[in-house]
Structure formats: C-alpha cells, structure tokens
Amino acid sequence: MTPPPTAAPASPAPVAADPRPTRDPGAGRRTPPVTGGALVLVGMLLVALNLRAVVTSLGALLDEVRDGLGLSGVTAGLVTTLPTIAFAGLGALTPWLVRRVAPARVLVVAMIALAVGQVLRVATDSAWIFVLTSALALSGIAVANILLPMLVKQHFPHRTGLVTGAYTMALTVGTTVAAATAVPIAHAFGSWRAGLGIWAAMAAVAVLPWVPLALRTRAAARRATPTAVAAAPPRVRPARTRLGWAMAIYFGAQSLSGYAIMGWLAQLFRDAGYQPESAGLLLAGVTALGVPIALLMPTLAGRLRSLRPLVLGLTTASTLAYLGLALAPHGAALLWVALLAIGQGAFPMILTAIGLRARTAEGTVALSAFAQSTGYVIAALGPLMVGILYEATGGWTAPLGFLLGALAVQTTAGMAIARPRYVEDE
Missing domain, CATH: 1.20.1250.20 (MFS general substrate transporter like domains)
Incomplete structure (x- = not known):
C-alpha cells in the first residue's frame, strides 16, 4: 500500500546535515571515491x-x-x-x-x-x-x-x-x-x-x-x-562462510598448477627432446598467450550471471593440455601450450570473482585476503609435489596425474562459487 503523502517530509531535515563525502574508504558501494x-x-x-x-x-x-x-x-x-x-x-x-x-x-x-x-x-x-x-x-x-x-x-x-x-x-x-x-x-x-x-x-x-x-x-x-x-562497516569473516572456503580452494588449486607449470614445464619439454632455448620459448608462450586471455576473461566473467560455463571451459582446456603433455609432449607442443594458456585463465577469473562475490569494499578486501593467503599455502605444494613425483618416478605421468587431481578439486570448488551470492550474506 502506498504511504500517504504527508509521511514523506518527516525525515529530510536530519538527512541534510549528514556530510556524505566523509565516509570511510572501506564503506559500501554508494560512497563516491x-x-x-x-x-x-x-x-x-x-x-x-x-x-x-x-x-x-x-x-x-x-x-x-x-x-x-x-x-x-x-x-x-x-x-x-x-x-x-x-x-x-x-x-x-x-x-x-x-x-x-x-x-x-x-x-x-x-x-x-x-x-x-x-x-x-x-x-x-x-x-x-x-x-x-x-x-x-x-x-x-x-x-x-x-x-x-x-x-x-x-x-x-x-x-x-x-x-x-x-x-x-x-x-x-x-x-x-x-x-x-x-x-x-x-x-x-x-x-x-x-x-x-x-x-x-x-x-x-x-x-x-x-x-x-x-x-x-x-x-x-x-x-x-x-x-x-x-x-x-561491520567486520566480514570469510573463514566462517562456505563461499570463502570455496574461493580459497579454487584460488589455491589454480595457483598450484600455475606455479608447477612455471617451475617444471621447460624441463618437461627438454625431456621430450627440445633444446633448452626452445623449451624456454614454449614456457614463455604460455605467459605470452595469457596476455589477451587476462584482458578478456574478467570481462566475460563480469557479464555472465553464472560462472559455470567458464569454470567448465577452463577445466576442459587444462585437462586436454595435461593429457596431451603425458601422451605426446613433442608432437603437438604448440597446441598444449595454447590449451595451458587458456586453462590458466582461471587466475584472472577468480580475481574477478572476488569482486563479484562481495557487496562492499570491506567484504572484497576480507574475501581477497582470505582467498589469496589460504590459497597460496595450497599453491606452495605444487612445485614441491611435482618435483618429488618426478624424481621418484623419473617421468611425467605421475606429476601430470597429480595436476589432474588438483584440477578436479579446483573444478568442484569452482562450481560452488559459480552461482551469484555474496560473502556478506553468509
């Protein structure tokens, strides 16, 4: 029911005295920079x-x-x-x-x-x-x-x-x-x-x-x-929310694979028969191809209501890359490099999701800190475990199997953060 016209003028006087430009930098979305x-x-x-x-x-x-x-x-x-x-x-x-x-x-x-x-x-x-x-x-x-x-x-x-x-x-x-x-x-x-x-x-x-x-x-x-x-604004504690943990696990799993690739991909290509210079160029190709992906991925994530298509698409690219590196690392190296670069688009996507899954600047910095600090603890295991498995087996099947397992964990967490929700609401 529409309120009577006489009820509206009751509040303007106190509102006029509120100095809007002096809001705290961590306040919500209505605060002008x-x-x-x-x-x-x-x-x-x-x-x-x-x-x-x-x-x-x-x-x-x-x-x-x-x-x-x-x-x-x-x-x-x-x-x-x-x-x-x-x-x-x-x-x-x-x-x-x-x-x-x-x-x-x-x-x-x-x-x-x-x-x-x-x-x-x-x-x-x-x-x-x-x-x-x-x-x-x-x-x-x-x-x-x-x-x-x-x-x-x-x-x-x-x-x-x-x-x-x-x-x-x-x-x-x-x-x-x-x-x-x-x-x-x-x-x-x-x-x-x-x-x-x-x-x-x-x-x-x-x-x-x-x-x-x-x-x-x-x-x-x-x-x-x-x-x-x-x-x-009130304190936001992502560690007490399912969304916060899903974000941290996704960030950690994708960083784990990223650091493992940076640390070991060149060695994999050397073992496949490439000269050191060529192996280094193939590794650089993953990063170079990541430049346009880094620009496009956040724009796509910001326009989609659900992140599920991106999560599944990135998982598919990474899965094909890992299987290709295990089965034919020399024969189609450029294809595997391109697929790895697409799969590493999970990094800009999760950075975008941090902003999309919080209502306020306070919530964003809290979610960013929790997801990244917890995620980097997980990521530290990547190069270490790949190195241990490589040394123990003398080949790349076990290390790539480990990365596929991490990818499965990443995908599960990704599906949890795909639908629109906010950390403050939890």
Missing part, C-alpha cells in the same frame, strides 16, 4: 606491472645468483618458496592494515618496500641478507595482491570485469617482460645484479600516483566528523 578514477587506474596498472617481476627475474637468473652468492641447495629452495610464504602470511594482515590506514597510504609503503628490497638484495654478498631483503620486497607485493580487488570494488563498482582485466593484463605483461629480459640485461651489464636490480626502478615509478592520492585521503580524513568516522 575520494579521488579521481583516472589516477587510481594508472596507479593500479603500475602496481600490477610489479607484482611478479621480482619473482620471474630471479627465476631466470637463479643459476647466476647461486654461483655469485654461493647459495646452498636448501637456501636456493627457500628463495624460490619465499613468494608463496610471503603472499600467504603477509597478505592475511592486509585487512587489519586497511582498517587503520587508507589503502593509498598502504600502497605507498608497499611499493617503497618493494623498491628498497630489490635494491638491497643486489647490493649484498651475504646469502642470508639476500633472503631477508627478498622477503622485504615480497612483502610489498603481498599487500598489493590483496588491495587491488578492493580498489576495483571501491572505485569502479560498475566496471569490475573491465578494470580487473586491465590490471591482470598489466600483471601478465610485467611477468613476461621480466622473465624474457632479465638474462639479456644481466649479460649487457656483465652482472646478474643488474638483471635483478633494474626492476626496482619500475617499483619506484609505481609509488608516484599513490603519493597525491594518499595526501588527498589524509586531508579527507581530517575533515571527517566523529559521526562519519563512527559509521564503519
């Missing part, structure tokens, strides 16, 4: 370019670093495992940080930590200082990993797929460029230190857009009234 969207987008793309360069540049130069610093096998193993450890442990702290400090200010510190860590690790001759400074650099990446989905939700709530695709593509480009150019840069300058240290400059550039954004956020916070500051 404190800063311009263009500068935020540029800042996000620059951050994304840095999110894997520190990892893939080291992977390309690991032999030179081991010789230069005298790293033992155990220490080298620790260095290669550090990314997943840092992403899991430090990523979990990010929601606590953004409840106390504005995201723009957190990103300034994160990118400074990334730049400084990269500079310090190439300036030392100590193996353990190299490990510690690498951990410092990775801490900045761990925080940024969690914040980017939240920033998409906060500043671009109606363009989630497009913006997620843009920054995921930037991440993939940074990954590819760092892996492809680290060795040539090191050779050009005559030292592995140049091949690693040069990426600190890119991290320093990523700081620049966030400085004015952080200053504006600070000024907005000073203007906030006690009433506005007290209107903080």
